[in-house]
Amino acid sequence: MPRLLAPIISCGKLKIGKEVLLIVLSFSLANLTACGGSSGNVASHTVGDTLFLNHDLSSGNLLQWTHRDYGLGTDVGSNASGAGCLWYHLNVGGRRAAGMTATPTAHASPAAGSDSVYLWDPSQFWNHAPYEIWLRTSVMFPSAATIAMAGAMGEAPFQPTAGEWNWFLEFHNDGNPLPSCAREFANVALDVTTDPAPAGTPGTQNVRMAVRIMGGNDCAPNIVWVNGPPLAWDQWYDILLHIKWDAQAGIFEWYLNNFDLPYYSNLRIPTLYVRPAGYASPSYTSLTAANYRWHATWKSTIYLGPLRVASSRGAVLNAF
Secondary structure, X not given: OOEEEOOEEOOOOEEOXXXXXXXXXXXXXXXXXXXXXXXXXXXXXXXXXXXEEEEXXXXXXXXXXXXXXXXXXXXXXXXXXXXOXXXXXXXXXXXXXXXXXXXXXXXXXXXXXXXXXXXXXXXXXXXXXXXXXXXXXXXXOOOHHHHHHHOOOOOOOOOOEOOOOEEEEEEXXXXXXXXXXXXXXXXXXXXXXXXXXXXXXXXXXXXXXXXXXXXXXOOOOEEEEEEEEEOXXXXXXXXXXXXXXXXXXXXXXXXXXXXXXXOEEEXXXXXXXXXXXXOOOOOOEEEEEEEEEEOOOOXXXXXXXXXXXXXXXXXXXXXX
C-alpha cells in the first residue's frame, strides 16, 4: 500500500510533513455519507408543471442546499476550518455561483484516496420511480484569470486529476444494504475526464466533460459513458438533463449549451438498479453537487450556477 509524504494544502492554509495514506476505495462506499438514504416522502406521481427543487442562490448563501460538507463531515466546520471551501458568489461571469474547492485536506467522502466537498440533499419522492424530471444548471471551470477577478479566499484554478474521477454533479444510488455481488455506483454522474495517468497526477491530455449512466441488474449493471466536448476554461456550460427513473425503460437526455437539441438522447435506458429479493428494489437516488477527485497535492475550484428540478421542460426552462 503506497504512502506519500507531501505538503498538505488546506483551504487557505499550508501544513507540512503530514503523511497521506492513499487507499482506492469503491465509488459507492466513498459516497455513503452523501447518499443520506430516503427521506421517506413518497408522494403520488405528480403531473403538469411542478417545481420540485429550487436552488437559485437568491438567498445570498448556500443554505438552500440541505447539507454542506467542507470535507470534515456533514454540516461540520466552515471555510475557516482548514479543509475545503464552499463559497457563495454573487457574480462569477454574470451569474450567481457556488464555489466548490477540493483540497488535499478535504474528505467529505470517507475514501482516503480522494478529496471532496459536497452540497447535497436527501432523497425526495421525485428521486424514485416512476418520476420523470428535468434538471437545469450550469458549471464553470475557472482559470487563474477568473480566480483573480472573482475568486474567494482559498479558491484556485481548476486542475483535474488524471483519469475519470473529477465528479461535479451526481444522482447517487441509495445507501440501503446491497448483495455481495453488487457493482453499484451513482446512477447519473457528470464528470471531467482525461487520458489515463497515475492516480493523483494532473490530467492534461484529452480533457473533456463526460456523463456516466448506470442501472439495471445491480450485480451486472448496464454502463453507458457519453464523452462531451473538449473542456474550455472560464466559460459557463449550460446543462439541461431529462431523466425518467426506471430500472429497465428509463430516459436520459443531456443538453449542453443548446436546449433545442440534445447532445445525447436515449429514450430506453435503465436509470435505477434492480436488486435481488430481500433488498430494496428498485433503487432510488439523491442529488449531490461535488468537487470530488482523486487525492492530489493542489487545490482546485469548480463553480456551479443556480440549479432547479421540475416535472416538465417548460417549468425548468422558465425557472430562471
